[in-house]
Amino acid sequence: MREVAVLGIGQTPVAEQWDKSIRVIAGEAVFAALQDAGRESADGLFIGNMLSGPLNKQENLGALVADWVGLRGAEAVKMEAACGSGGAALRQALIAVASGEMESALAVGVEKMTDTVGPTTTGGLASAADADWEAAQGVSFVAINALIMRRYMHTYGWQKEHFAQFAINAHGNAMHNPNARLHETVTEKQYQRARMIADPINLLDASPIGDGAAAVLLVPTETLKKNGRPRIRIVASASATDSLAVHDRRDPLWLSAAHLSVSKAYAQAGLGPDAIDIFELHDAFSIMAALSLEACGFAERGHGPRLALEEQITPRGQVPIATRGGLKARGHPVGATGVYQIVELVQQLRGEATGTQVPEAKIGMAQNIGGSGATIVTHILRAD
Amino acid sequence: MREVAVLGIGQTPVAEQWDKSIRVIAGEAVFAALQDAGRESADGLFIGNMLSGPLNKQENLGALVADWVGLRGAEAVKMEAACGSGGAALRQALIAVASGEMESALAVGVEKMTDTVGPTTTGGLASAADADWEAAQGVSFVAINALIMRRYMHTYGWQKEHFAQFAINAHGNAMHNPNARLHETVTEKQYQRARMIADPINLLDASPIGDGAAAVLLVPTETLKKNGRPRIRIVASASATDSLAVHDRRDPLWLSAAHLSVSKAYAQAGLGPDAIDIFELHDAFSIMAALSLEACGFAERGHGPRLALEEQITPRGQVPIATRGGLKARGHPVGATGVYQIVELVQQLRGEATGTQVPEAKIGMAQNIGGSGATIVTHILRAD
Numbered sequence: 001m002r003e004v005a006v007l008g009i010g011q012t013p014v015a016e017q018w019d020k021s022i023r024v025i026a027g028e029a030v031f032a033a034l035q036d037a038g039r040e041s042a043d044g045l046f047i048g049n050m051l052s053g054p055l056n057k058q059e060n061l062g063a064l065v066a067d068w069v070g071l072r073g074a075e076a077v078k079m080e081a082a083c084g085s086g087g088a089a090l091r092q093a094l095i096a097v098a099s100g101e102m103e104s105a106l107a108v109g110v111e112k113m114t115d116t117v118g119p120t121t122t123g124g125l126a127s128a129a130d131a132d133w134e135a136a137q138g139v140s141f142v143a144i145n146a147l148i149m150r151r152y153m154h155t156y157g158w159q160k161e162h163f164a165q166f167a168i169n170a171h172g173n174a175m176h177n178p179n180a181r182l183h184e185t186v187t188e189k190q191y192q193r194a195r196m197i198a199d200p201i202n203l204l205d206a207s208p209i210g211d212g213a214a215a216v217l218l219v220p221t222e223t224l225k226k227n228g229r230p231r232i233r234i235v236a237s238a239s240a241t242d243s244l245a246v247h248d249r250r251d252p253l254w255l256s257a258a259h260l261s262v263s264k265a266y267a268q269a270g271l272g273p274d275a276i277d278i279f280e281l282h283d284a285f286s287i288m289a290a291l292s293l294e295a296c297g298f299a300e301r302g303h304g305p306r307l308a309l310e311e312q313i314t315p316r317g318q319v320p321i322a323t324r325g326g327l328k329a330r331g332h333p334v335g336a337t338g339v340y341q342i343v344e345l346v347q348q349l350r351g352e353a354t355g356t357q358v359p360e361a362k363i364g365m366a367q368n369i370g371g372s373g374a375t376i377v378t379h380i381l382r383a384d
Numbered sequence: 385m386r387e388v389a390v391l392g393i394g395q396t397p398v399a400e401q402w403d404k405s406i407r408v409i410a411g412e413a414v415f416a417a418l419q420d421a422g423r424e425s426a427d428g429l430f431i432g433n434m435l436s437g438p439l440n441k442q443e444n445l446g447a448l449v450a451d452w453v454g455l456r457g458a459e460a461v462k463m464e465a466a467c468g469s470g471g472a473a474l475r476q477a478l479i480a481v482a483s484g485e486m487e488s489a490l491a492v493g494v495e496k497m498t499d500t501v502g503p504t505t506t507g508g509l510a511s512a513a514d515a516d517w518e519a520a521q522g523v524s525f526v527a528i529n530a531l532i533m534r535r536y537m538h539t540y541g542w543q544k545e546h547f548a549q550f551a552i553n554a555h556g557n558a559m560h561n562p563n564a565r566l567h568e569t570v571t572e573k574q575y576q577r578a579r580m581i582a583d584p585i586n587l588l589d590a591s592p593i594g595d596g597a598a599a600v601l602l603v604p605t606e607t608l609k610k611n612g613r614p615r616i617r618i619v620a621s622a623s624a625t626d627s628l629a630v631h632d633r634r635d636p637l638w639l640s641a642a643h644l645s646v647s648k649a650y651a652q653a654g655l656g657p658d659a660i661d662i663f664e665l666h667d668a669f670s671i672m673a674a675l676s677l678e679a680c681g682f683a684e685r686g687h688g689p690r691l692a693l694e695e696q697i698t699p700r701g702q703v704p705i706a707t708r709g710g711l712k713a714r715g716h717p718v719g720a721t722g723v724y725q726i727v728e729l730v731q732q733l734r735g736e737a738t739g740t741q742v743p744e745a746k747i748g749m750a751q752n753i754g755g756s757g758a759t760i761v762t763h764i765l766r767a768d
Contacts, residue, residue, distance in 0.1 A: 001483055021516055053437045053464075053508070058515040060466040063625035063641075063758035067632070073644055075623040076759070077472045078464040080437075082444040088461045092476060099385055099483030124437070131442035132405055239459040241447035248451070257447075260457055374447035375460070 001098040005224055006232045006381065008037025008217035009343040014181040014210040014331030018115040022049075022056050023068040026110040029213035029339075030069045033106065037217040038227075043102035045069075045076040048089030048109040049335035051124045052078075055116040065108060075102075082128035083284060084370025085109065086338025087377030090216065091237050094379075097218045109339030110213035121209055125334070128371040130245035142206060142285070144246055144372050146198035149287035152253050153200065156302035160200050164191035165308035166286035167204040167328055173315065174325025176355025177344075181210045181331025205286040207327035214339035216346070232346050236380035238264035244374045253302075257376040258295035258367060265365070265378040266297075273297035276380075277361040278348050279319055280341040282369035283326045292367060293319065296378075315356045323348060323356050338368030338377060349383035385482040387605040390616045390765065392421025393727040398565040398596035398715030402499040406433075406440050407452040410494040413597035413723075414453045417490065421601040422611075427486035429453075429460040432473030432493040433719035435508045436462075439500040449492060459486075466512035467668060468754025469493065470722025471761030474600065475621050478763075481602045493723030494597035505593055509718070512755040514629035526590060526669070528630055528756050530582035533671035536637050537584065540686035544584050548575035549692035550670035551588040551712055557699065558709025560739025561728075565594045565715025589670040591711035598723035600730070616730050620764035622648035628758045637686075641760040642679035642751065649749070649762040650681075657681035660764075661745040662732050663703055664725040666753035667710045676751060677703065680762075699740045707732060707740050722752030722761065733767035 010032025012025055020028075026047070034040060047061045058064065062076030081088040086109030093107040113121050126135040129144055139147075152158065167186050174180035186204055194202040221233050240260035246252045266272050273296060281296075283289035290304025298319045299307050312318040324330050324344040327337060345364040347353045362384070368377045394416025396409055404412075410431070418424060431445045442448065446460030465472040470493030477489035497505050510519040513528055523531075536542065551570050558564035570588055578586040605617050624644035630636045650656050657680060665680075667673035674688025682703045683691050696702040708714050708728040711721055729748040731737045737745075746768070752761045 001485070023516075050443055051437065053435065053511055056515060057507070057511050057519060059434055059464055059511040060468075060513075060628055060755045060758050062465055062472075063755065064514070064628050066625045067627045067758075072627060073624055073641065076625050077476070077623070080443055080462040080464055081446055084444075088446075092461070095479060095483055095485055099479055099485070101385070101479055101483070123441070127437050127441050127443040129444075130448070131440060132407075135441060239461070240457055241450045241460050243451045243456060244444055244448050257457065371444045371447065374444050374451075 003221040004094050004097045004218050004234050005221040006216050006346050007219045008033040008039065009346045010036055011179055011214040011340060011343050012212050013179045014212035014333055016114040017211040022052055022058060022110060022112040023064050025112060025211055026065045026108055026213045027068045029215040030106060030108055033215035033217045039217060041071055042104040042106045042217060044074055044096055044105045046089040046093040046105060046107050047078045048086035048338055049078055049111060050080055050082055050085050051111060051113065051334065054119055054124045055121065056112050057117055081375040082370035083334045084338060084368045084375040084377050085335035087368030090339060090342060090379065091239055091377055093218050094234055094237050097220060104217060104219045106215055106217055107339055108213060108215040109336030111333035111335045112211045113209040113333060114211055133245045142201055143198045145285040145287055146201045148246060148252055148372065149200050152287055155253060158305055161192055162305045162309060163205060163286040164188045166283060166289050167191055169313050170283065170322040170326040170328035173323050173356045174329030177324040177330055180325040180329055181208050182329045201285055207284045207332035210331035210333045212331065212333040212336050214336055214343045216339060216342050229350055230383040232349050233382050234379055235382045236265035236268035239377045242374050244371050246372055255291050255295040255373045257373055258292055261376045261378040262296045265380050269380045275363055276365045278323055278345060278358050278364040279321050280345055280366040281321050282367055283322055283328050284332055288369065289321065315358050320358045323353060323358060341366035341368060342379065345381050349381060388478050388481045388602050388618050389605040389608055390600050390730050391603045392417040392423065392601035393730045394420055395563055395598040395724060395727050396596050397563045398594040398717055400498040401595040406436055406442060406494060406496040407448050409496060409595055409597045410449045410492055411452050413599040414490060414492055417599035417601045423601060425455055426488040426490045426601060428458055428480055428489045430473040430477040430489060430491050431462045432470035432722055433462055433495060434464055434466055434469050435495060435497065435718065438503055438508045439505065440496050441501055465759040466754035467718045468722060468752045468759040468761050469719035471752030474723060474726060474763065475623055475761055477602050478618055478621050481604060488601060488603045490599055490601055491723055492597060492599040493720030495717035495719045496595045497593040497717060498595055517629045526585055527582045529669040529671055530585045532630060532636055532756065533584050536671055539637060542689055545576055546689045546693060547589060547670040548572045550667060550673050551575055553697050554667065554706040554710040554712035557707055557740045558713030561708040561714055564709040564713055565592050566713045585669055591668050591716035594715040594717045596715065596717040596720050598720055598727045600723060600726050613734055614767040616733050617766050618763060619766045620649035620652035623761045626758050628755050630756055639675050639679040639757045641757055642676055645760045645762040646680045649764050653764045659747055660749045662707055662729060662742050662748040663705050664729055664750040665705050666751055667706055667712050668716055672753065673705065699742050704742045707737060707742060725750035725752060726763065729765050733765060
């Protein structure tokens, strides 16, 4: 298979976009990515989306978006892997181009979660978990993560306040990202006083939903022409799964699919965690950030919060995470998030991450999680 | 890319399976396909499904099914393209194996549409159409097809009774398929007296929903060993799109995505409609069967029903369709249908289609449609 590069990126703000339907939101990101790439079309579209069926009463998103962006006729399909849908769409787009099946492909993540016509968004999000063994018991998605966090604190002896830095870093970084959902700095005191959602997860541990879309245009690296920008090559792509139900796992505090997926990715890229300059991880909840850092080899088991406490997760730290706000403050339009991560990594690797630029960033990793660790997609990008 | 073959097939009956959850239904098809192939695992799973979110409150189906069938850890994802989801899943599984990304892949179509917990199935199916411009006007999916059929009859001068043979053929063939949803022969008189659903579509023009799953195991052709069965190679795969909203098309009576998709497939396989021994088409409604026959070059425009009237669509006719009952009588578990079509084609090409075997069938084509022609996936299989 041939190597693939990211030629163009586009995104919309993550916000409550009540005046725009899902196709309009997706279209804005696609048009921006095409313009950024200097292209007018693509051979195919892979749409990452989780909830358009229940929330927008709209499926068949592939054809819908293809038509809207002027690519009627082009191959198009929707990929669903809960909150990991965006990463999954990117991976299929990548394989389509790498294999030679297409000469260019758009990976588009889109979600419209406010002003919806369906059931509650909380109900929709619960479908990322096991409907028969988790959701049917009345456990919401945040409650599942709360159970994991409580167990983690018990096992490793952390206190609630030790997680504050995840929110503080994410909110601080989002101040420089015009597309972020939240533009408010957060202090340790605010974190401690934040409203409890599902004990021990408070409002500042949880990422906000939103409407938004992000898109990237992929082409074979061999077709890139010099244009004054660094080449952004995708040097690793891997996906793995775990049980949906957390109680079914050997160890609820270990993201085995993240470990499996990142191990493959490191092997493909021929590097390890030390070589990663930026890690856009899936901080849907602060506990997920801690577990991801551990599963990917940045911290020992049970030591994830230490990296945050030592301020190693900031743009000038050892493992910068959530550099444009992350899920926590850029926002988490669930099926779109995985593509936002890639767009933001490309901004960093191009040196265009105004305000939160990681110095001399050359290698970035993005990890997108569907469910509480059930589907995990990892990509490594390299600039040269 | 390397060529890919179908090594194993599996299916469940299409029925009201109230005692089984969606994972159990999917698992039965997967276990059958693995057993048929003489394998115990696969590198990846591609799940075709449309409505698990709204109807079963379950997304993240890739990881769910992978875990249930004993493949926890394996890469897995769900593909959605409305009623074309099964065909889309097959196509992605094919690309994964053809590209060398995987050595084996399962394409699994599954849908659980009865005993559901969500909104009405009719409401769910409407999400295959344009939510803003069709469904929001109160037009159900069957009503959209009724408008197309009415226009077709008006333009080409057909009467209602001229469509009877589509149902008669499908029901007759399903009598020999133990997995079919309906086991009742139909007469012309019964067709004429059938209850009207959305004029001019009556009960015998419309395919029944149901619960069911079908699975195929794909491997590189080069790895096949002689096992006394014919090799079933996938010699063409192509997908194309059209606008979701029918009023947005240049000609509502022409399936341009079917034409685009089948033209690519014919070119890949180096053959034309004359070479096709069996055509498993997407007869969700009898008008769709007529339009598909035309778009794929088996009939002139406006002449689709003539093939049926001349009994050319039966297993001994010139263009056998719905040979195991089709969507009309085998049943239409929407996201699963595209994989059922492939399973049935393989049965035919192996010479195992008891009761409706097409004599000397060597080349078969399957075409799966999402929406009223918006997403169309075509595959051509060849036995030798």
